[in-house]
Amino acid sequence: MACARATDNTRIALPRAHPRRTAAAFAAIVYLALPLGVHGAGTESFALKEIAAGVYVHPGQALALDAPGHDDIANIGFVVGTRCVAVVDTGGSVRIGRALRAAIGRHTRLPVCYVINTHVHVDHVLGNAAFTGDKPQFVGHADLGAALTRSRDFFLKNYAADLDPPASATQIIEPGQLVAIGRDLELDLGGRRLILRAWGKAHTDCDLTVYEAQSRTLFSGDLLFVQRTPVLDGSISGWLKAIDTLAAQPAAHVIPGHGEVQSDARAAFAAERAYLEGLLDGVRAQLAQGKPLQEAIRELQSPTQVGWLLWDETQPRNVARAYQELEWE
Amino acid sequence: MPRCDRPESGPRSQPRRGARARAALWILLSAAASFAGADTQSPANGAWQYMRGQFYGTRDIGEIGDQRMSIEAPASTPDPAATPVVLRFGPDLAGKVKQIRVIIDNNPSPLVTTMNLKSGLPVEEIDLRVRIDRFTSVRAIAETDDGQLEMRSTWVNASGGCSAPPSAAQAGTVGEIRFRPSGDARALQISIRHPNNSGFQIDPRSGDPIPPHFISHIRLLSGGETLMEADTGISLSENPTLRLATSRPLSTPMTFEATDIPSQQLFTATWNGGGVRAGNR
Numbered sequence: 071m072a073c074a075r076a077t078d079n080t081r082i083a084l085p086r087a088h089p090r091r092t093a094a095a096f097a098a099i100v101y102l103a104l105p106l107g108v109h110g111a112g113t114e115s116f117a118l119k120e121i122a123a124g125v126y127v128h129p130g131q132a133l134a135l136d137a138p139g140h141d142d143i144a145n146i147g148f149v150v151g152t153r154c155v156a157v158v159d160t161g162g163s164v165r166i167g168r169a170l171r172a173a174i175g176r177h178t179r180l181p182v183c184y185v186i187n188t189h190v191h192v193d194h195v196l197g198n199a200a201f202t203g204d205k206p207q208f209v210g211h212a213d214l215g216a217a218l219t220r221s222r223d224f225f226l227k228n229y230a231a232d233l234d235p236p237a238s239a240t241q242i243i244e245p246g247q248l249v250a251i252g253r254d255l256e257l258d259l260g261g262r263r264l265i266l267r268a269w270g271k272a273h274t275d276c277d278l279t280v281y282e283a284q285s286r287t288l289f290s291g292d293l294l295f296v297q298r299t300p301v302l303d304g305s306i307s308g309w310l311k312a313i314d315t316l317a318a319q320p321a322a323h324v325i326p327g328h329g330e331v332q333s334d335a336r337a338a339f340a341a342e343r344a345y346l347e348g349l350l351d352g353v354r355a356q357l358a359q360g361k362p363l364q365e366a367i368r369e370l371q372s373p374t375q376v377g378w379l380l381w382d383e384t385q386p387r388n389v390a391r392a393y394q395e396l397e398w399e
Numbered sequence: 400m401p402r403c404d405r406p407e408s409g410p411r412s413q414p415r416r417g418a419r420a421r422a423a424l425w426i427l428l429s430a431a432a433s434f435a436g437a438d439t440q441s442p443a444n445g446a447w448q449y450m451r452g453q454f455y456g457t458r459d460i461g462e463i464g465d466q467r468m469s470i471e472a473p474a475s476t477p478d479p480a481a482t483p484v485v486l487r488f489g490p491d492l493a494g495k496v497k498q499i500r501v502i503i504d505n506n507p508s509p510l511v512t513t514m515n516l517k518s519g520l521p522v523e524e525i526d527l528r529v530r531i532d533r534f535t536s537v538r539a540i541a542e543t544d545d546g547q548l549e550m551r552s553t554w555v556n557a558s559g560g561c562s563a564p565p566s567a568a569q570a571g572t573v574g575e576i577r578f579r580p581s582g583d584a585r586a587l588q589i590s591i592r593h594p595n596n597s598g599f600q601i602d603p604r605s606g607d608p609i610p611p612h613f614i615s616h617i618r619l620l621s622g623g624e625t626l627m628e629a630d631t632g633i634s635l636s637e638n639p640t641l642r643l644a645t646s647r648p649l650s651t652p653m654t655f656e657a658t659d660i661p662s663q664q665l666f667t668a669t670w671n672g673g674g675v676r677a678g679n680r
Contacts, residue, residue, distance in 0.1 A: 360581035364483040386477035
């Protein structure tokens with residue numbers, strides 16, 4: 071596959087050659103061991119899968135947010151209509167956004183008319199600037215703009231290298247078209263309808279899902295993590311409520327924010343639901359016993375899920391967030 | 400320069416307390432500003448060097464022995480906006496500590512609290528939740544009834560692998576107070592719904608600074624006596640939380656009071672024993 075090459079001197083095809091998760095985890099270790107400069111995974115072989123006719127996904131890598139290649143950890147994709155193309159999430163750097171734009175160009179000459187962000191986290195939004203040349207409508211949750219503004223300094227301080235130099239706030243692009251909670255937005259790509267839904271606080275405070283009606287494909291954003299410890303940044307009770315609705319969708323394909331594409335919504339959300347319910351019950355029990363935050367963190371540290379990536383780092387934070395929410399129930 | 404944080408020593412009018420606390424805040428902020436900057440790789444301790452002179456002069460400070468006193472905080476905080484800090488006092492010190500200061504060297508406002516305890520109250524543990532701005536020392540200095548000083552410190556890294564963007568603030572009714580006792584009633588966790596805005600945050604919608612609005616003073620009373628009284632500031636987390644554990648069951652009823660800046664609003668609730676619930680307003 072021809073592709074945008076940032077570093078042409080290496081052919082590190084490991085993650086591509088081994089589609090299985092164990093291999094991806096192994097690849098993560100290999101990447102960490104590589105000398106600086108040869109990482110930048112994803113641009114030397116920008117993988118793309120056609121999930122259904124006209125629905126494409128670039129699978130993100132199983133890496134931590136501070137690992138080399140961290141800008142390519144989210145699943146990002148696009149839908150091609152007869153009139154134009156909609157992008158769903160743009161990756162964690164302008165470079166990844168550009169690689170996605172180049173990949174789109176290899177499949178269609180239609181313009182990109184919409185760039186949709188599923189939420190505020192870096193790995194889903196920092197590629198937005200790669201699409202400004204298309205003059206698309208940027209679309210997001212009604213609260214995404216505020217969340218991006220709140221995160222702007224954090225992004226510029228910690229992720230400047232993922233923007234074009236000189237890194238500037240103008241590259242952090244806010245949505246021009248907003249989706250309000252309870253008022254789904256329908257976008258017509260020509261022969262393709264996307265239904266955008268904004269959720270109450272769940273993974274974050276600005277989660278948005280995209281449903282492509284014809285192929286019954288659900289882009290869940292980070293409302294679904296597969297084989298990666300979910301990050302709680304919004305509300306644990308809100309997230310479980312969202313899952314109740316999402317798991318009942320008649321989706322034939324579910325594209326999670328992280329992890330492999332799933333084929334059945336109910337089954338897809340089962341493990342994450344079990345995890346969040348366990349976390350909810352565990353923290354409530356700690357609170358009922360009058361246990362302080364640090365004890366709750368300690369007592370709920372043992373993994374309840376097998377093989378999930380980044381458990382050790384993510385679980386304490388999730389317990390802390392759930393505790394601070396549930397102590398006010 | 401005036402002392403930054405004179406603790407309460409008797410009843411005082413609300414406005415005066417506010418003015419003094421506000422002045423204290425600005426002094427602290429300017430003091431912190433003069434130390435900020437250069438060293439971001441290791442926890443600089445300039446703020447502590449300054450405060451040591453201000454608060455304790457050249458007095459000796461004991462720093463050895465976890466049996467007497469210890470401080471615990473996560474080496475890498477899971478939540479920079481609400482990092483648990485635990486102080487423990489062994490049999491040598493429990494009941495003999497009259498004042499505790501908690502200082503976060505590299506925070507914009509390093510002095511977290513100056514807390515005075517009733518003489519003889521056998522406090523074994525104090526838990527707080529604090530904001531951590533960046534890699535820093537967190538230290539606690541205890542002064543005993545007979546004027547001895549003990550200090551323990553620990554390091555906390557706030558970067559957490561750069562994976563923690565600021566999260567959405569929680570909603571809720573400002574001033575709501577919750578009491579959460581342990582099963583044996585020897586420990587009580589008290590939380591108050593309050594944004595505890597530092598004045599450094601920016602309103603994402605307007606782009607304007609959010610004005611400071613934080614709990615500046617708290618008090619715990621039982622049977623007409625003050626058990627604990629503290630000046631507090633913006634280094635306490637949103638929804639400030641304090642947990643006290645003593646060597647014997649706490650007596651009830653117990654009343655908690657909190658005052659904020661700049662509204663000078665007084666929030667109060669009474670715990671009448673029993674399970675986990677809100678106190679009476």
